[in-house]
Amino acid sequence: MSSVNGAGAVRIPLAAFKAPRRFLRAALPALSFALVLLGIAWLNPRAISYFGLNLMLNLGIPVTLATIAQMFVITVNDLDLSIGTFVSFVGCVAATWLRDYPLFGSAVLLGSICIYALVGAVIYLRNVPSIVVTLGMLFVWQGLAILVLPKPGGKAPAWLHDLMNFHTPYVPFPIIAAIAIAALVHVGVMRTSYGAILRGSGGNANAIARAGWSLLKTKVMMFALAGVFGVLSGLALIGLATSADANIGKGYTLLSIAGVILGGGEFVGGRVSPIGAVIGALTLTLAGTLLNFMRISPDWQVGAQGAILIIVLAARAIINRIDGRTA
Amino acid sequence: MSGLPVDIVKLDGVEKHFGAVRALAGVDFAAWVGECVGLVGHNGAGKSTLVHVLAGTLIPDQGQIIIGAEPQKDYAVVLAQKLGIRCVFQELSLCPNLTVAENTRILHSSIAGWGWRRRAGGLIRGKLDEIFPGHGISADAVVGDLSIGKRQMVEVARAFTITEAPLHLVILDEPTSSLDSHRASQLLSHVRRVIATGAGCVLISHLLGEILEYADRIVVMRDGKVVAADRASAFNRDKLVTAMGGVAASKMRSTKEAVPRGTTPVRVRARPAKQRDGIELIAHQGEIVGLAGLSGHGQTEILLSIFKGASRRVPGIKVTDPVALVAGDRQTDGIFPLWSIAENVGIRSIGSLRSGFLISPELEDRFAERWRKRINILTLSMRNNILSLSGGNQQKALFARALGSEAKIVLMDDPMRGVDISTKLEVYDLIRSEANAGRTFLWYTTEMEELENCDHVYVFRNRRIVADLRRGELNEERVIQSSFEEVAQS
Numbered sequence: 001m002s003s004v005n006g007a008g009a010v011r012i013p014l015a016a017f018k019a020p021r022r023f024l025r026a027a028l029p030a031l032s033f034a035l036v037l038l039g040i041a042w043l044n045p046r047a048i049s050y051f052g053l054n055l056m057l058n059l060g061i062p063v064t065l066a067t068i069a070q071m072f073v074i075t076v077n078d079l080d081l082s083i084g085t086f087v088s089f090v091g092c093v094a095a096t097w098l099r100d101y102p103l104f105g106s107a108v109l110l111g112s113i114c115i116y117a118l119v120g121a122v123i124y125l126r127n128v129p130s131i132v133v134t135l136g137m138l139f140v141w142q143g144l145a146i147l148v149l150p151k152p153g154g155k156a157p158a159w160l161h162d163l164m165n166f167h168t169p170y171v172p173f174p175i176i177a178a179i180a181i182a183a184l185v186h187v188g189v190m191r192t193s194y195g196a197i198l199r200g201s202g203g204n205a206n207a208i209a210r211a212g213w214s215l216l217k218t219k220v221m222m223f224a225l226a227g228v229f230g231v232l233s234g235l236a237l238i239g240l241a242t243s244a245d246a247n248i249g250k251g252y253t254l255l256s257i258a259g260v261i262l263g264g265g266e267f268v269g270g271r272v273s274p275i276g277a278v279i280g281a282l283t284l285t286l287a288g289t290l291l292n293f294m295r296i297s298p299d300w301q302v303g304a305q306g307a308i309l310i311i312v313l314a315a316r317a318i319i320n321r322i323d324g325r326t327a
Numbered sequence: 328m329s330g331l332p333v334d335i336v337k338l339d340g341v342e343k344h345f346g347a348v349r350a351l352a353g354v355d356f357a358a359w360v361g362e363c364v365g366l367v368g369h370n371g372a373g374k375s376t377l378v379h380v381l382a383g384t385l386i387p388d389q390g391q392i393i394i395g396a397e398p399q400k401d402y403a404v405v406l407a408q409k410l411g412i413r414c415v416f417q418e419l420s421l422c423p424n425l426t427v428a429e430n431t432r433i434l435h436s437s438i439a440g441w442g443w444r445r446r447a448g449g450l451i452r453g454k455l456d457e458i459f460p461g462h463g464i465s466a467d468a469v470v471g472d473l474s475i476g477k478r479q480m481v482e483v484a485r486a487f488t489i490t491e492a493p494l495h496l497v498i499l500d501e502p503t504s505s506l507d508s509h510r511a512s513q514l515l516s517h518v519r520r521v522i523a524t525g526a527g528c529v530l531i532s533h534l535l536g537e538i539l540e541y542a543d544r545i546v547v548m549r550d551g552k553v554v555a556a557d558r559a560s561a562f563n564r565d566k567l568v569t570a571m572g573g574v575a576a577s578k579m580r581s582t583k584e585a586v587p588r589g590t591t592p593v594r595v596r597a598r599p600a601k602q603r604d605g606i607e608l609i610a611h612q613g614e615i616v617g618l619a620g621l622s623g624h625g626q627t628e629i630l631l632s633i634f635k636g637a638s639r640r641v642p643g644i645k646v647t648d649p650v651a652l653v654a655g656d657r658q659t660d661g662i663f664p665l666w667s668i669a670e671n672v673g674i675r676s677i678g679s680l681r682s683g684f685l686i687s688p689e690l691e692d693r694f695a696e697r698w699r700k701r702i703n704i705l706t707l708s709m710r711n712n713i714l715s716l717s718g719g720n721q722q723k724a725l726f727a728r729a730l731g732s733e734a735k736i737v738l739m740d741d742p743m744r745g746v747d748i749s750t751k752l753e754v755y756d757l758i759r760s761e762a763n764a765g766r767t768f769l770w771y772t773t774e775m776e777e778l779e780n781c782d783h784v785y786v787f788r789n790r791r792i793v794a795d796l797r798r799g800e801l802n803e804e805r806v807i808q809s810s811f812e813e814v815a816q817s
Contacts, residue, residue, distance in 0.1 A: 022469070193439040196429040203422030210384050210420050211433045212405040269471075270424040 024319045029263045029279040032312050036286045043293040050172055057174035058164070058240055060285035062087070064178055065233035066252045067259035067281040068185055068274065069226040074260050075189070076202045076222045077268045078123060078130030082137035083230055083256055086112070087249030089145040090234025095154025095244035102157070113227035120223025124216050138253075145246040152245035156238045164239030178278050185274035198222060202270025258309050259284055264316075283308075332359035334393070335496045335527045336381060336412065341390035343376055350376040351387065352551035358496055363518060363528040365542030365559065367535065368571055369719070369747040373551040374531050375417055378500045381529070382414035383407035408434075411495030413486040415502050417531075417718075418658065419478055423471030427451055427481050430470055437491040454484040458517045459510060475656060476622045479505045483514055487521065497521070498529040503537065504744045507621040507773055515541045533747055534774065535567050547571055568748060588783070588797075594736055594767040597633050598643040599625055601790045607643075608785050608792060610736070610767050615758060617781030618771040619806050622741075625790030626771040627655070630738045633769065637736070648767075651675055651734035653725050655741040655771075661725045662713050669695035669709040671724050675732040698727035703753060719750040726754060730761060737761075739770045743777065755780050775806065 040056070041048045047056060066083055073080040090109060098105030119137060123130050166173050189195040201208045201218040209215050233252070238244055261267070262283060263276030287308050291301045335358045343351040351373050358364055358381075368374050379385035380392070383404040392399045394410050407414075421430045428448035432438045438447050448466035455462045459480050470478055483502050487494065499518070503511035515537065518528050532538050538545060538559070545562050547555040547570040555570040562570075591612040598607040608629065610616045618626040634652050636644030654660035663671055673680050673691045680690045695709035702723050706716060713721060722742060729737050743751055758768055759780065770781060778784050784801050786794035786809040794809035 191444075193432055193443040196425055196432055200422035200425050200429070200433055203424035204420065207420035207422050207430075208433060210382070210404060210414075210416065212403075212408055212436070213433070270422065 025264055025316060028312060028316055029276040033279050033283045036283055036290050039290050040286065040293060054172040054174060056286060056289045057172065057282065060282045061174050061177050062233045062237035063255055063259065063285050064181055064278050064281040065229050065236055066256040067277050068181060069229035069233060070256035071260045071265060071272050071274060071277045072222045072226045074265055074267060075199055075270055075272050076219055079134065080226055081131060081134040081253055082141055084249045084251065084253035085138050085141035085145060086230045087234045087237060087252050088246055089141040090231050091238045091244040091248045092145045092149040092246055094160065094235050094238040095156055096149055099155060099157040109231050113224060113231060116227025117220045117224035120219045121216065124219040149244055149246055154244045156242045160235060160239040161242060164236060178282060182275045182278040189274055199270045255284055262309060262312055335360055337393040339391040339393060341380055341387045343380065343385060343387050349551050354553055356546065356553060358527045358529050360527055361522055361525050362543045363522055363530055363541060365538035365545040366529055366531045366548065367538055367545065367567060368548035369749060372548040374548055375500060378414060378498055381498055382412065408492050411493040413494060414498040415483055415486045415500060417500040419482055421470045421478055421482055426467050426469055427464060428466040430481065431485050431488060434485055435490045450488050451484060454488050455480065458484050459513050474623050475505045480510065494526055496527045500531045503532060503534065505622065509621060535564055539564065594647050595633055595769065596645040597629055599629055599790055599792060600643065602792060606792045606795060610769055612767055613762050613765050614783060615762050615768040615770060615781045617778045617784035618769065618787060619778055619784050620787035622773050624787045626787050627740050628790065630740050630769060630771060634738055646736065648735035649733055650736045650738060651729035651732045653729045653737065653739045653742040655744055657721055657725060662721055664714055666713060667710045668704065668706060668713050668716065668724055671713045672698055672727045672731060675728045694731065698731050702727050702757060719746045722746050723750065736767045739768060741771050741773055
């Protein structure tokens with residue numbers, strides 16, 4: 001995944017030949033995205049237009065942001081089960097307090113990021129499984145969301161609504177946003193020197209500690225970043241939906257995990273790909289549209305999304321096996 | 328060396344406890360400028376704990392660490408690095424998901440900012456070229472894709488890279504355990520070159536020959552204490568083994584004369600996939616067959632295909648009886664880390680440990696207890712977690728797993744990596760007696776001395792058998808010759 005390197009122009013093609021598996025695996029998310037897009041174009045050619053893409057992909061932005069949040073947590077071998085209800089909570093805060101009392105609302109959101117960092121610290125210091133802690137947080141955020149907004153309603157702040165419905169020239173806004181998110185996170189996690197430490201702490205925490213780095217810091221950092229992207233996801237979602245509901249982000253936990261895995265990430269070992277995760281999130285978003293065009297009833301859509309996930313993961317396993325045989 | 332030795336680091340009465348276990352019981356130790364100290368002792372003698380204390384990854388309960396002339400109060404990893412102390416730990420400390428260059432950066436906080444990848448890559452490539460010419464490792468390669476030998480080369484080379492902090496002392500804990508003898512000698516010659524520039528080195532190895540040849544001074548540890556320390560020239564192999572408290576220098580040659588081939592039935596026939604000529608590996612009943620050659624030249628692959636061949640058809644492989652495998656990389660392929668020793672030992676024989684549909688704890692305990700006595704696993708209870716054992720004893724448990732099963736053929740994938748000499752001798756005896764009782768052993772090893780236990784040796788090169796040596800024809804020179812023929816670079 002990181003074999004594309006600006007270090008020496010001569011070595012790049014060599015490395016690509018040597019690691020066909022790496023290349024195939026990296027290409028798999030893009031390939032599945034292209035397949036889904038082709039399917040849509042075939043069923044409904046008019047959907048592939050500025051307006052159509054905008055409509056199909058804009059709900060992909062909050063999903064993408066939540067997926068990136070999940071990816072940070074998965075990088076350090078943890079899992080965040082609370083991201084979905086956290087997105088709901090952020091949405092509820094955004095549609096009420098942030099609109100009515102911007103300062104207070106911002107403070108609450110900042111505070112929630114701190115709680116995320118704290119969760120990371122607890123997981124590291126007490127050595128408790130992240131699934132347990134975040135499962136608890138799932139209910140905490142859910143409860144807080146209901147407290148903030150007992151009934152569906154509220155209204156997105158005007159600036160947020162305007163931002164999310166911004167019409168960029170030529171290329172639809174969601175595509176530009178997705179590229180920007182992917183590029184930013186890719187540089188941060190895959191290219192910076194501290195990003196190597198962060199990923200390394202997922203690969204071999206002992207090795208990182210023995211080289212004198214603080215594992216507490218990497219864990220807190222990753223969870224805080226997950227909080228930041230969770231907040232961004234909730235804001236983006238409210239900007240699009242214009243009003244909130246305490247269950248608005250319900251499906252996001254599973255979507256975000258699926259997006260990371262679909263994008264080539266692995267649950268343990270610090271092997272993640274930000275670009276893949278963004279593509280994975282968009283693929284899952286588009287898959288819903290494709291299934292609509294195929295006139296598959298919404299009752300079956302969740303199952304069909306699962307089927308897509310299984311197919312892609314099976315392809316990945318096959319690539320691994322073929323490579324293992326020839327090596 | 329003339330004059331008084333200059334200390335780089337000195338330990339004064341260092342103690343370290345893990346629960347009730349006293350890993351270090353008041354150790355005085357010093358590493359001097361321009362000198363290589365060999366540190367030897369059994370598994371569990373406290374060598375690795377001592378290394379961790381020196382590297383700052385473990386804080387001693389008692390005693391002082393003196394660097395230069397100053398006692399260090401808050402000694403920890405960061406300080407150790409700043410003071411020029413580097414360490415290669417026994418269990419590899421690389422992140423498998425990162426590239427070679429990224430792993431180098433982890434050790435050097437000063438490699439940051441624009442172009443850090445290029446700088447880190449250049450640094451490690453230069454060092455690899457210097458220590459292991461013709462290594463064939465790209466700085467952009469992901470470490471998880473490299474063989475265990477190459478990973479060890481990267482880790483060792485990384486310890487010698489220099490950026491901001493100076494390099495005063497390199498601690499090498501079993502640095503050659505996954506290297507073949509060619510790479511090992513390249514590394515150890517490099518150590519001598521670095522020492523010539525005034526640095527110091529602590530070398531830990533279970534290969535006593537390495538220690539005797541490359542160390543200036545030898546420190547022997549036993550039960551958490553230093554029991555002997557002297558110039559290397561004052562020691563020889565037998566003396567070292569005695570000092571370590573092992574079986575007094577028994578000759579490793581077995582008493583049994585080699586059975587002429589062909590008198591007992593053939594258990595295994597295997598032809599490597601790349602073999603062009605008609606040579607195949609043959610193992611008879613009651614034989615110990617050695618697989619030699621440089622590491623990573625197809626020995627493990629043939630063992631794995633024989634293992635597969637026992638349960639289904641594999642072209643070129645014929646196996647007549649059930650097979651058990653003793654893995655070499657015990658952390659990843661051998662032990663079940665969450666299970667007890669008894670469960671780890673019994674898993675291969677689970678069929679015979681049942682009563683009705685369920686595993687009978689009683690039978691399991693009895694089975695485990697029998698093997699604890701037979702193979703001398705050092706533990707209070709076989710119900711303890713497998714990780715409570717030292718590395719050598721974990722390996723014994725893996726041997727017990729294979730030997731306790733009904734398997735007539737036992738495959739061994741360099742199982743003695745990092746195992747102390749007295750454990751080795753015990754296991755050699757056990758293997759010999761099992762072979763006499765009719766079991767067949769296929770034994771891949773990177774250590775020349777172990778081949779002496781074999782009745783027949785096949786030397787591998789480039790995934791082919793290149794030599795087929797009888798016991799009488801076996802000597803180090805021939806094995807090395809066949810391993811290196813017409814290979815300029817490995």
